[in-house]
Amino acid sequence: MAKYEEISNKVRERIYSGEYPIDSMIPDQNSLARAFGVSRMTIKKALDILAMEGLIYRQRGAGTFVTKTALRNERDSAVDEYDGLSTQMKGRKLVSKSIEFAVEFPTPLIQKKLMIEENEPVYKIVRQRSVDDDLLILEETYMPAKLVPGLSRKHAESSIYAYIKGELGLEFGGAFRQIHADKPKEYDLLYLNCREGDPVLEVEQVVYLKDGRPMEYSKSRNRFDTRSYNVIDIKKDN
């Protein structure tokens, strides 16, 4: 582990432990550099991480301060959907029931989202997923077959992402999501166990690999009364 990461962890610990209390000024960068026996640039880099996390803020000419920790507790709620539900719901009971598993040619919409031609086959995976036996999610996923060779119904029932990261060694770069509210469709009544007139929360996303190739287009539908989508937004400049 790099020095700046170690220092970053230690300082974060000091904030959590109360050694650097809320609203207080922490030691200046030169003092920290001497104390940790590193150069000031390394201290700066360590503090950059904590600033990105919203734990500290800095004022040129004044000092470095611990924020009112506002964004701290909420950090745990952060969602990285490209890690897959299996990772997110660690420690909880996740069951995925595969409703459809097929290979087909992409519709124009899918072609556009996945940036592929009409003759490149895609997997179509429809799953009903449940968390702790009650939270229901209906998920429709498309992946280019070329990118994810050897995918099977078995992976769909456990964790597709574990297969992609573990077996294929692919790395994710990010995702673009749109969250909408929608009226329930026939499928929702059936698989989400919701009533006529209940709204549905839909998360539509394209997940990209590190090099920018789209790897997944999916729509995830949730009962309005069981799930919300959380976003943490930390301003960069100023």
Add this chain to the structure above:
Amino acid sequence: MAKYEEISNKVRERIYSGEYPIDSMIPDQNSLARAFGVSRMTIKKALDILAMEGLIYRQRGAGTFVTKTALRNERDSAVDEYDGLSTQMKGRKLVSKSIEFAVEFPTPLIQKKLMIEENEPVYKIVRQRSVDDDLLILEETYMPAKLVPGLSRKHAESSIYAYIKGELGLEFGGAFRQIHADKPKEYDLLYLNCREGDPVLEVEQVVYLKDGRPMEYSKSRNRFDTRSYNVIDIKKDN
């Protein structure tokens, strides 16, 4: 402007212009350092920015490459709600009609969200907002009176954020949001002009100042068929 910002802008321009094509390797850091007449650390910092934007990715030992530009076009859709609707909708016709403007003591929920005591008054602002005469938004906002002295109905009808940043000189640090789908309430039928049974997309958020003090708690309700919420998520490590 710092050197690394200038270089970052120039390299970004080269990518957009096609001088550094999609999927290609760009010159190595030493070459760039010589070409720009700066040290390699400065080049590194410039490239860090572009990597955060999803324009390039780097492989230790191999080189720096332009991504398949996947995340590029979508960047414009990024939403920074703490800049306020007025800033977001620049160039479009935004009208805010103030339905309620009051000062009151906070409910337990508001106390918790804004991290204040029950005896600290808050502004309550309810507004019906429209964009280009058709997109309707119903917004309920609470702000600690202490933090935003002198707020008036006039600000609520134009831009509260312009007042806070411009007049008061406060700086935002970030926000925490939850997006839900909901059934329409009586208010929605009236002010969003939606029909019975139409779902509503609600964005609930707490906006924080740079030092972590909560500055706003608000709920923004939108017709399901006119608005979605967009999130761009770029992975940091790997």
Add this chain to the structure above:
DNA sequence: TAGTGGTCTAGACCACCCC
């Protein structure tokens, strides 16, 4: 004016990829 954080340098060493 003294002290703070932001930037920048010239050089060094290392881990890693590809030939």
Add this chain to the structure above:
DNA sequence: GGGTGGTCTAGACCACTAA
């Protein structure tokens, strides 16, 4: 083995804040 990106240093200058 040669080239790549990641880290780190010791010191310097600057912009800004606060007393």
